[in-house]
Amino acid sequence: MTAKDQRVAVLMGTRDGAAFIGEQLESLFAQSWPAVDLWVSDDGSTDATVAIVEAWRSRWNKGSLTLVDGPRKGFAANFRSMVIDPRIDADYYAFCDQDDVWEPDRLESAIRWMEGEDIDMPLLFCSRTATISQTGIPAGYSPLFRRPPSFRNALVQSIAGGNTMLFNRKARDLLAKASARTEFVSHDWWAYLIVTAAGGKVRYEPRPLVRYRQHAANLVGANVSWKARLSRLGRLFQGQFATWTDSNLRGLAVNRDLIARDAALCLRLFIRARKGSTFRRFSLLGKSGVYRQTLMGTLGLYLAFLSRRI
Incomplete structure (x- = not known):
């Protein structure tokens, strides 16, 4: 099976992201993986976010681009709505924030790792992040973790941001089943918990594959300084x-x-x-x-x- 035959569904949650979403969409379009279906769940934007996404429809030639209305109950509920949405079908799935910048091999690096693993096991890939300022200036890195990912860690810590996560079909099926039964605080912590709880495998990549933009409107701050x-x-x-x-x-x-x-x-x-x-x-x-x-x-x-x- 070639790369073109293996589709990735990118699950992007948006809300009033017009200031930075254009740069993020450019980085998604520049991904080395050729087959990418983009799902955008907008949670009630009042700025130009929806218009910017709509303008990309004619340009997005990597796959489909689908824009849906989010539940308008916060970022966790927005991502949950996409995890359990039966219309979204792919070989791999990746969470996506509206204001980051992805490295060109963000998707491919995760998929290449999964290709060497048991496809019948829930698999989750995540990574360290680089932090940039509002204007894109490098500002540091998230902590470099060295202990192995596991359920014993997941019970008391979320190891990585959802914006770095990619998971296979088995993990998506697991997450969809679990998420249909409950709400959760954060989609990234929940994904780490459920995949490890079920005996799945998690890969933490020490190389930053996402540039996380730190700005006043961020929902969750970067963990890059001792103060933070x-x-x-x-x-x-x-x-x-x-x-x-x-x-x-x-x-x-x-x-x-x-x-x-x-x-x-x-x-x-x-x-x-x-x-x-x-x-x-x-x-x-x-x-x-x-x-x-x-x-x-x-x-x-x-x-x-x-x-x-x-």
């Missing part, structure tokens, strides 16, 4: 992380039938670790084997557990 990292770690102690974790656990609870045996054991220990005495919490958390990607993050996790902030 400390801010995120601080959420462990402010209750926000506990709220997110509660949401993830509710989603996993209604998808018990999709969870592999090893992941289910880890999950039970993690849930039990959130209750009881200090010693019990510490002991069960250790037995669960959960970890964050950095030593500082893991230490913060344990401290938050012991102080009952999770």
